[in-house]
Amino acid sequence: MRGLVLGKKMRIKNKKYEIDMTKGALLPKILLFSIPLLLSSILQLLFNAADIVVVGQFSGDIGANCVAAIGSTGAVINMLLSVFMGLSVGVNVLAARYFAARQEKEMEETVHTTIALALIGGVIIAVIGIIAARPILELMGSPEEVIDLSTLYMRIYFIGMPVNMLYNFGAAVLRAAGDTRRPLYYLMNAGVINVILNLVFVMGFKMNVAGVALATILAQTVSAFFIVKALVTANEIYRLDIKKIRVDADKAKRIIRVGLPAGLQGTIFSFSNVLIQSSINEFGSVAMAGSAAAANIEGFVYMAMNAVYQACVSFTSQNVGANKPERIGKVLRTCLAIVVIVGASMGNIFYLFGSQLVGIYTKEPATIQYGVQRMAVICTIYFLCGIMDVVCGSLRGMGYSTVPMIVSIVGACGLRIVWILTVFRMYHDLTVLYISYPVTWIITATAHFISYFIIKKIVVSKMGDGKAVTT
Numbered sequence: 001m002r003g004l005v006l007g008k009k010m011r012i013k014n015k016k017y018e019i020d021m022t023k024g025a026l027l028p029k030i031l032l033f034s035i036p037l038l039l040s041s042i043l044q045l046l047f048n049a050a051d052i053v054v055v056g057q058f059s060g061d062i063g064a065n066c067v068a069a070i071g072s073t074g075a076v077i078n079m080l081l082s083v084f085m086g087l088s089v090g091v092n093v094l095a096a097r098y099f100a101a102r103q104e105k106e107m108e109e110t111v112h113t114t115i116a117l118a119l120i121g122g123v124i125i126a127v128i129g130i131i132a133a134r135p136i137l138e139l140m141g142s143p144e145e146v147i148d149l150s151t152l153y154m155r156i157y158f159i160g161m162p163v164n165m166l167y168n169f170g171a172a173v174l175r176a177a178g179d180t181r182r183p184l185y186y187l188m189n190a191g192v193i194n195v196i197l198n199l200v201f202v203m204g205f206k207m208n209v210a211g212v213a214l215a216t217i218l219a220q221t222v223s224a225f226f227i228v229k230a231l232v233t234a235n236e237i238y239r240l241d242i243k244k245i246r247v248d249a250d251k252a253k254r255i256i257r258v259g260l261p262a263g264l265q266g267t268i269f270s271f272s273n274v275l276i277q278s279s280i281n282e283f284g285s286v287a288m289a290g291s292a293a294a295a296n297i298e299g300f301v302y303m304a305m306n307a308v309y310q311a312c313v314s315f316t317s318q319n320v321g322a323n324k325p326e327r328i329g330k331v332l333r334t335c336l337a338i339v340v341i342v343g344a345s346m347g348n349i350f351y352l353f354g355s356q357l358v359g360i361y362t363k364e365p366a367t368i369q370y371g372v373q374r375m376a377v378i379c380t381i382y383f384l385c386g387i388m389d390v391v392c393g394s395l396r397g398m399g400y401s402t403v404p405m406i407v408s409i410v411g412a413c414g415l416r417i418v419w420i421l422t423v424f425r426m427y428h429d430l431t432v433l434y435i436s437y438p439v440t441w442i443i444t445a446t447a448h449f450i451s452y453f454i455i456k457k458i459v460v461s462k463m464g465d466g467k468a469v470t471t
Contacts, residue, residue: 021178021314022100022327026315026334030331033175033180037183040183043187050212052361055067056362065149066209067292070153072140072292074292079274080128082265086265088168088171089263091110091117098110101321104237107238111238116245129161130155133151157216160217160221163221166228175310182230186222200215201215258396262401264409286366290358297371305383305386305390308339309335309386310393311393316331316396350375354372377434384438391449395452398455403455407444413440416436
């Protein structure tokens with residue numbers, strides 16, 4: 001009897017965090033889903049921001065080099081992480097569909113396969129990152145005064161990949177049920193730990209980049225522990241049993257079918273950003289530091305828009321699973337409206353206070369000027385990137401991931417590389433380099449819209465005929 005009461009209480013507790021995405025008004029539910037996710041993403045960014053601020057302010061004469069070292073690793077880390085992080089999109093799509101359809105066996109196999117893939121992927125990416133860190137930085141032309149610090153930071157950072165993957169894959173399962181609040185609470189705890197350890201390791205033990213990398217790993221371990229605990233103690237169809245963790249071949253294939261194209265797209269996007277970072281490196285460490293600070297600030301705008309993108313994926317997928325085709329277009333229109341308002345307002349406010357915001361990272365006037373130069377081009381019209389991503393999210397939520405991958409690779413990555421090799425070489429200026437971003441966003445978003453209208457007709461037709469929309 002006592003067990004039944006406890007089980008009932010646990011189910012009520014889980015329901016408190018879940019969102020039914022298949023019924024009722026969309027706007028309040030999308031905001032309820034997105035805001036905790038936005039705050040979670042900002043907290044993750046603050047890990048990196050805290051690293052940069054602490055080493056910039058408390059590393060003495062090498063502070064600027066430490067800022068440049070950490071900032072210049074971002075594109076490389078994202079490039080190496082993207083394939084595996086793309087798989088979390090596949091997890092979210094598959095789990096959301098099974099959750100909405102209440103398919104318990106399929107959901108159980110998906111959850112246990114997800115955790116197994118997270119651990120395996122984390123080990124693989126850790127090994128690759130540790131080995132490849134310096135060779136990639138050398139190919140990027142990192143300056144001598146920066147490359148040793150960058151290599152050290154990356155190698156320590158990649159040691160923590162298993163817990164990083166565990167958190168992100170586990171959070172993808174909770175998001176599928178509409179729960180974005182608990183991952184936020186766990187990150188809040190981890191964020192406080194990260195800042196405290198940053199100060200202890202850098203100010204107390206004089207560890208500069210090594211200290212902030214170690215602090216990040218320890219903080220990520222805390223957030224991963226709480227995610228796993230939430231799944232283990234859940235009394236829902238997404239409950240995790242540690243003894244059952246294994247790779248189910250069918251579910252792994254389905255996750256990979258949606259997630260791998262998303263991951264490859266992210267990798268190639270990151271590769272184009274590595275080329276851009278290499279081009280920024282040509283202007284020296286001061287330009288690198290300014291661009292790194294501005295990019296970190298822009299990241300807050302991107303994460304706000306990315307929360308809407310992830311909402312679009314989850315809401316679309318749940319409604320496909322619940323056979324509600326009429327809500328697919330409504331989800332996209334609502335998410336587009338939100339992302340334009342959020343991206344345009346945040347981007348322009350950040351640019352308006354650009355000097356003050358970059359000044360948080362560094363006090364050098366030349367570095368601040370370089371940072372504001374970047375923000376003038378990218379921050380002010382960043383909402384174009386949000387539009388591109390949200391339409392892509394709708395396609396993925398419908399189970400189609402290869403098409404947006406191809407469109408993004410050709411429209412954004414390919415054209416960006418062509419721009420670097422042609423226009424930028426003719427007009428060797430940082431502003432010209434940064435203009436490659438909005439140009440490719442517009443072209444890629446247009447192609448995504450065309451794909452959306454074609455694919456939506458196919459999906460709605462299948463749902464109307466009673467056929468399963470497979471992933």
